[in-house]
Amino acid sequence: KQEVTQIPAALSVPEGENLVLNCSFTDSAIYNLQWFRQDPGKGLTSLLLIQSSQREQTSGRLNASLDKSSGRSTLYIAASQPGDSATYLCAVRFGGTSYGKLTFGQGTILTVHP
Amino acid sequence: GAGVSQSPRYKVAKRGQDVALRCDPISGHVSLFWYQQALGQGPEFLTYFQNEAQLDKSGLPSDRFFAERPEGSVSTLKIQRTQQEDSAVYLCASSLILSQETQYFGPGTRLLVL
Numbered sequence: 001k002q003e004v005t006q007i008p009a010a011l012s013v014p015e016g017e018n019l020v021l022n023c024s025f026t027d028s029a030i031y032n033l034q035w036f037r038q039d040p041g042k043g044l045t046s047l048l049l050i051q052s053s054q055r056e057q058t059s060g061r062l063n064a065s066l067d068k069s070s071g072r073s074t075l076y077i078a079a080s081q082p083g084d085s086a087t088y089l090c091a092v093r094f095g096g097t098s099y100g101k102l103t104f105g106q107g108t109i110l111t112v113h114p
Numbered sequence: 115g116a117g118v119s120q121s122p123r124y125k126v127a128k129r130g131q132d133v134a135l136r137c138d139p140i141s142g143h144v145s146l147f148w149y150q151q152a153l154g155q156g157p158e159f160l161t162y163f164q165n166e167a168q169l170d171k172s173g174l175p176s177d178r179f180f181a182e183r184p185e186g187s188v189s190t191l192k193i194q195r196t197q198q199e200d201s202a203v204y205l206c207a208s209s210l211i212l213s214q215e216t217q218y219f220g221p222g223t224r225l226l227v228l
Binding site for chain 2: 042099103
């Protein structure tokens with residue numbers, strides 16, 4: 001079964017810290033992997049999309065890496081801010097489908113306190 | 115331009131009632147997805163449309179769930195004879211084409227079945 005797992009389930013850090021969120025997936029045959037942010041009562045906002053041929057993507061203070069062979073991805077957030085507080089979701093488009101069906105992890109709830 | 119919109123944003127139903135949830139995707143987007151997100155979990159795939167064709171409904175949890183997209187734009191997810199376990203946030207997402215593009219998510223409809 002194709003599954004996505006995220007650890008930790010929750011993380012609380014003081015403002016300014018660098019932090020890493022982890023995502024693992026069970027099947028290395030993937031098309032791409034995305035990291036999303038979800039704020040309470042809101043939809044999902046795509047942060048970074050890594051294609052299967054790529055090793056990492058960067059956007060501002062965010063950096064996501066992908067290691068297909070080990071079935072892992074990390075999201076690195078530099079110099080965290082209270083506004084980064086949200087749920088972060090990892091989603092994988094596994095191979096075997098001709099369209100973009102995503103399989104999500106359960107999310108990491110991040111709290112950055114001043 | 116406008117993003118994906120969903121209505122209603124909140125719905126309270128008595129057990130046994132039928133409900134209809136609406137999704138307006140981004141204009142011109144070919145692909146449309148429905149996901150179900152239980153409290154504290156990541157979204158789970160329900161069904162996929164390519165234009166008006168429903169190509170995958172493998173994620174629908176029971177035959178009480180029905181989705182349609184008759185003109186290839188607006189989609190409706192209908193749940194018949196709602197049960198308490200149907201309580202969740204229902205997310206709609208759309209993407210322009212079938213390839214590896216990111217999906218754009220709506221804010222979701224929060225359904226509570228009493």
